[in-house]
Amino acid sequence: MTARTRILVLLAAVAVLAGVGVASVLHASARAERRDQAQPGGPRVSRGPLTLSDRHRVIFRNMAWGPHRDELTGVPAADPTGPRTASGVKCLRFHAAAGTGVCLQAVHGPVSDTYRAVLLDARLKETHHYDVPGIPSRARVSPSGHFAAWTAFVGGDSYAGTNFSTRAAIVDVRTGTLIPSLESFRIVKDGHRYRAADVNFWGVTFAADDRTFYATLATKGRTYLVRGDLNARTVTTLRTNVECPSLSPDGTRIAFKKRVPGLPKDAPWRLYVLDLRTLRETPLAESRSVDDQAVWRDDHTLVYALPGDYGADLYQVPADGTGKPRRLSTAAVSPAFLP
Numbered sequence: 001m002t003a004r005t006r007i008l009v010l011l012a013a014v015a016v017l018a019g020v021g022v023a024s025v026l027h028a029s030a031r032a033e034r035r036d037q038a039q040p041g042g043p044r045v046s047r048g049p050l051t052l053s054d055r056h057r058v059i060f061r062n063m064a065w066g067p068h069r070d071e072l073t074g075v076p077a078a079d080p081t082g083p084r085t086a087s088g089v090k091c092l093r094f095h096a097a098a099g100t101g102v103c104l105q106a107v108h109g110p111v112s113d114t115y116r117a118v119l120l121d122a123r124l125k126e127t128h129h130y131d132v133p134g135i136p137s138r139a140r141v142s143p144s145g146h147f148a149a150w151t152a153f154v155g156g157d158s159y160a161g162t163n164f165s166t167r168a169a170i171v172d173v174r175t176g177t178l179i180p181s182l183e184s185f186r187i188v189k190d191g192h193r194y195r196a197a198d199v200n201f202w203g204v205t206f207a208a209d210d211r212t213f214y215a216t217l218a219t220k221g222r223t224y225l226v227r228g229d230l231n232a233r234t235v236t237t238l239r240t241n242v243e244c245p246s247l248s249p250d251g252t253r254i255a256f257k258k259r260v261p262g263l264p265k266d267a268p269w270r271l272y273v274l275d276l277r278t279l280r281e282t283p284l285a286e287s288r289s290v291d292d293q294a295v296w297r298d299d300h301t302l303v304y305a306l307p308g309d310y311g312a313d314l315y316q317v318p319a320d321g322t323g324k325p326r327r328l329s330t331a332a333v334s335p336a337f338l339p
Helices: 003-038
Strands: 045-047 057-062 071-076 084-090 093-097 100-108 113-120 126-132 135-141 147-155 165-172 186-189 192-194 200-206 212-219 222-229 234-240 243-247 253-259 269-275 281-283 295-298 301-306 313-318 326-329 332-338
Touching: 057 093, 100 135, 100 147, 113 135, 113 147, 113 165, 126 165, 135 200, 147 200, 165 200, 212 234, 212 243, 222 253, 243 295, 269 301, 295 332, 301 332, 313 332
Parallel strands: 045 084, 093 135, 093 332, 186 234, 200 243
Antiparallel strands: 057 071, 057 332, 071 084, 093 100, 100 113, 113 126, 135 147, 147 165, 186 192, 200 212, 212 222, 222 234, 243 253, 253 269, 269 281, 295 301, 301 313, 313 326
16 A cells, blocks of 8 residues: 555545544534423423513523523513513523613633623613623612622632632613722721721612612621612621621511521521611521522512522512412522512
8 A cells, every 4th residue: 555545545534533523513412402492391481572671570590401591581470480581691690670680691711701790771782791700699780770789709609608709899880880899998897997808798789769788798707787878988887697688679678698507507598587677687487598699579578599400490488487488480590570
């Protein structure tokens, strides 16, 4: 066999192997696509029109396997288990109010992912976006739609442990002005100015006045509920052992997760509601550990995520400590209820 013949045989063998590899990849891709579209046992999801102006709807990140996984989907608030309308917009975390949305997204790169916060208008079209320095965790829009906030992990990936660091940012949607970290705010703790290198903030929630907000402050191994003032650029501690606060629509109560002694280290929380006037705490009927920033469906009901077959399911529970939890929707997370 001549050298030229050997080269031709080698090239033919390489071509055959490449063809087999491509065919295998295409076959596997087709099988995965058929599997995704089948969505066995999951909710029905189809592409359609979806806006933040739709009345009496709930919009959330769809977790069901299929071509619309991770997309924002909507259902009537009165029929949360019904067929879902998918928007085509993918988010890891989401919230919306008054026609403004904030969508925390992964940007997939050749080596690693980066993250960004995207501001959305009522038609779910991007108006601005901002770099996020770590894995997205929490998102909120103020009742007026004028402010948005998000939290990201910049070290570690769970609030349950102690080896983590977070950044909480707030943006004025009207002007685009960004506060990249609440660590720049003056801290008043126990009536005195407080400074520490280990300060972390997360879980912002807004009042209706476009000035007041609440959040979690962590320092020296303890967590605090703080009330913030956007005009004065200050935060003031109010109470210990409060994480991921969520202000009620009427502005009188805060739902939060509380670390309860004796629970496992990886599941240490229970849901509570704090009356801001009396500072009286009410434990809710949910006995499972909730690692989420609960959302108020209305003045009487809280909605939150728990692990499920598709990653997460949504549950609701009365906000006064009565009743019992009820699963609201499977394969869903990060809900926003449109009035």
